[in-house]
Amino acid sequence: MLIYATRTLDCASKTRIHYRMPEPLCERILDIFPEAEVVVNRFSKRVAGARDHFVLSRTGGYHIAGILGDVRIVATFGKTARDGDACEHTIARFESALCSERFGQVVQRVRTAR
């Protein structure tokens, strides 16, 4: 039940982590940050075969996107990588929440920054 985390930077030097979950995501992921703004795009109602997409966000804090029923999450943290500790705190909080909600256990890998 491992969650694989691949850390990189987005094109504005914000920390971006690609998570690969051990099981497909369910709607429970939408509640992981109570303060987050949650947007669910119900693409499945518009296009045959499409799946529903979600974004959890808080300006300057995080932008977490994924697909319900899929195993991939793309999370971008902080205003910039220079935010340092604040950014790491949010990442730790997110990963702790993933583990405590029994989505899996985080294992981190590092890859070359963009």
Next chain:
Amino acid sequence: MPVYDIPFQLDAPHRRCVVGGEPMLFHCHHYNTFLQRTIQQDADFVDSRPFLVGAAAEVAFAQFSSLFARVDAIADRKRLATSLYQWAGLGTFDLTNLDDTGGEVRTENSHYAMAWRAKFGRSNRPVCDFASGWLAGTLAAIYGLSAGSFSVEHRSCSACGDSPTCGFRLTREAPNYTVFNPVGTGALTEHRPQAIPATPVDYDGILEALTGMEIVGDTNGQIPAFGVYLTRHYANYYNRISFEFERNLHALLGAQGIEVASPLLIEAGHVCAFNTFGGIMTSPEWDALIKPSLKTREDWVHGIVAAINALGWGRWQVTTLSETEAEFVIHDDYESTGYLAMYGTSDHPISYLAQGAVAGVMNLVYHGDVASNPEFTAEYYNRLFKTEGSYAANCLTSKAQGDEVTSFRVRRAVAEAALYEAV
């Protein structure tokens, strides 16, 4: 997320979005800054500031003069202007301290400053020419004055690294930029879509889904989406700065000026395709909405063309398609529509963004195997566009030259000299 009340009109039949009579479309920060740097630095003997600032003043003045016809109070006008700026992902402004004599304004959130630092690092000169002109045009409209009623000085820029904010001073005096006549939406055609190859891609469903998404600025006036920072920018701003760049080069160098300008502007189209299309095709949104219906690489081309139709760039079609070559047809491409309205019929193709973008689609899908989820690095860019087997586009027809549609044939380039050959 802020709640917006923007008088936005989706013109779905023409694949356009219009606000206050000005067509607005999506482009990412890579294209915005690359195009600006191309104009400012790749031909630095062209005095570009007057038209970079003037183009922004033009579109802002035209848009708000139209919108303010139904808004009387100055405070309400300022609120609408700042809200629209933030909604569009251009940053944030507080205009309360400006009056009909001008004044000073600062912001911590400027799209161009943020984007420049992200893409190129520290700048040795202020980069917010768009914001400068937007302020001048907007303030004139707020107070019901004529275009060009204010000069504008960009006094500090966070892209330079010596200030956390961008600062501007507006003064009620003769403008220190070019004042252009706004052209609005231009003349649009009745689209007659052409037959396309069979594909499982649901063009209409994708258009409906993407145009239904809430892609708007956050509290910092940023739109992080598809792995880039999007803006819903002014079509006529891109048009004016691109065509003034070309016309200035032509005035200085004659026909050679066009030969200098066109590959530079097409290259900006490559950068746009690489980052925006590449970002879309590797995003969770793509995986959720479009990827489930893709079976072949040809479907990947159809998928991204379907998505492009939601960007406000006109109606895009791919009418023949194989790994060997493809033809793209664009109804009311925004460059041609703008050119015709600004300058009349052209004697040469001018849809540079589109020309670079269609080559980019083919390079991403066939030459770069974007389906393998690559890293979007400089090396990958160079492999896509500058190696043997890279695709390049030739213009077949041009709306700006009087044709019904703009169209391109895209093939693998055989020689550098053939890259930008116009048929």
